[in-house]
Amino acid sequence: MEEVSREGEATITLPDGTTAKLPFLRGTHGPPVIDIRTLFNQLGCLSLDPGFTSTSSCFSAITYIDGEKGELWYRGYAIQDLANNCTFLEVCYLLLYGELPSVVELERFENAVKNEMLIHMKLIDFYSSFQQGAHPMAIMVGVVGALSAFMHEDIDVMVAEQREAAAIRILAKFPMMAAVAYRTAYGLPIVFPKKKFGYTENFLYMMFSDPMADDFTVDPVVVNALEKIFILHADHEQNASTSTVRIAGSSLANPYACVAAGIASLWGPMHGGANEAVLAMLDEIKSRENVDTFIAKAKNPNDSFRLMGFGHRVYKNFDPRNQIMQDIAHEILTHLQCNQKNILELAQELENKALNDDYFIKRKLYPNVDFYSGIVLEAIGIPRDMFTVIFALARVIGWMSQWHEMMSESVKKIGRPRQLYVGAQKRNVQPREMREGRESISPEIINSPRKVWSPTKEKAAN
Template sequence: MSSPELVPGLAGIPAAESSVSFIDGQAGVLEYRGYPIEELSAHSTYEEVAWLLLYGELPTAEELKAFTADLERLRVLPEALVSMVKAFPRTGHPMQALQASLAGLGMVAPKVDLKDAASRDEATRRVIAATPVLVALFERVRAGKEYVAPREGLGTAANFLWCLDGEEPDEVAAKTLDCALVLHAEHTMNASTFACRVVASTENDPYTSCSGAVGALFGPLHGGANERVLNQLGTIGDLSNVEAWFEGKSERKEKVMGFGHRVYKTKDPRAKNLQLLANEMFGKLGSTPKYDIALKLEQVVTEKLGSRGIYPNVDFFSGLVYEKLGLATDVFTPIFAMARVAGYCAHWSEQMLDNKLFRPGQIYKGKRQRAYVSIDKR
């Protein structure tokens, strides 16, 4: 009997049936529940998109009003959880803090009855509501500042900026961040979403499942690429260095961060929308040397590598946007996570409807049928 063929990384192997989102990498298409990401990012708020991902349809005005009010209620963190986050080492990475915080949220939240739709629903809403507050709380903690509680009347993006600074959020900044959250909310069966579904398949609640997903997202091959894009642009240093820098990278066969994608063979549709957003924001708030370098680098790389299907991905512009908003570099990935929890929770809910425990096989390459040797003869 021949051994099964190994597919490294399970590339292209279906792991589940899902109706949450759709990608056509050749055509550069991303849809949430059938709606093009271009339409959603242009016309819908993050709250509308979270509802869509959870329930399959865009909300009515009444549904959105009730959902928004529920998120406001669930943003209020129990004091025990606030105290826990305050006790974290300030030198820890914000993603480690978020992973631990989500697990902690599960410890203080009501126990989830996995067989009860209302209980499952409240838990997913609690994750989506609390995650941005938890990210902002740790940012305050490590800066030696006091906790800023959520404020009524603000959406997810604006409330995050409020909890971060304790100041009235700038309208342009809040709108920009809200759009970025929409663009990062879901992306089919990526590594962290798969991790979420694997953890969920053992009949875990969404707190534990999303905590596991955040652990996967923390890896530099998944969620941390936008940080490395900024470092790369800083290394280039000046607009006049772009072409020589790229030629050096090409000669050494080194990767240019922010370009290429495992799925997309054309420009990432999220990158297109984020670039439009960045153009608007930099136009209103002023450009930066890094942004100018980025535009030049995009031009050079597209000319040289576009024929091979290598174009900017979403990470190429997201870090530039977050830096312009005054956010610390190592909080970029937690912002990715606070957007993506909507997608995680949608996949968690889907997994619960027809759950099967993930138990993949393996191709064994080790020795067999070995004779045991007692310790005195080894």
């Protein structure tokens, strides 16, 4: 990691005249940082930053984003350069170890991943406890969390080699865990990986092959498209799910449990579920003739319609992943000659109209990576409820690299944000008969026939 330079001090003065001097730090790129770690000790007050929009939570040498310029780097390499010239496993090696692998290093890494792809049969049995039709992300939260029960005592999170082994194991096992989640949800028989296939080929094989068929051919164009999607989603600085993994890991928890927490965070439509929301929006718009109507609805503050896949917390110019994803969409739809071309044309019409509308320009609302990724995934044949699982499959190496980096720090602090309390003043408990009555619980819950526990029923049962 490059050295952080200290460029003097920032002085903060309170209304009563009390002052504090705080280090003013600068990294290799990006905005400088005021180090407020001693703020409370010096002034007895805290900073307030809901959503952590102006807070750096850590030092990191993995991913760099410049939202104003629309830049995204992994370990100093531009995302466009990596997507056009590297395989996904090369990028995984880069994120975990800091450098792109040599031919020999890549071969060893690929072999290490292949050797760990199978999951424990007892873990496969665990899938049977989920009913057919269960959401694949719900299955993944449970199964990845359960993985910590199979690999707990073998991991000392303080040892670098064991952290690296843990990262390789979950990277290797995630394609099978994801594929089995899909096949469980849809009531399909389980397919095991084959060493003759590469990482992404194995995932597609385990997802789509028919166990009764003699052979399965993996389309190289589809493999290339999915590899690029994995690269584009492999890491994205301190986003919600990555921060979740880091905070969980700061307690020295099992890394697989930390990843399960990250999956839960990723599941939300404000994070990993956005591309599914984009397709739902395009289904609602239906045709290019309706675009102007829905653009107007999006600008109407009294209308609930939103343009999904537009805007980003960090990018204020353009998302550098979006153009790559649009190119992938063109390539895959042309190659497969599928009927999603109408959806792609609709998406492009919507994008062009929005990019030339002052309303969206002034608010810096540009298409992000989610705007086209769902179109590609659906064209490949991946069902919409698997989209976020694909995101998790790509992001797991980023989570583990960030976790490994955090655990490598000489001084470790458990994540423990503070708050600005706005509740009641201190008060005394009144006897029950003197308390004012109020409808704290809605009548619907009180009168619901599905009560969790009833002492009367319990006595009757005994």
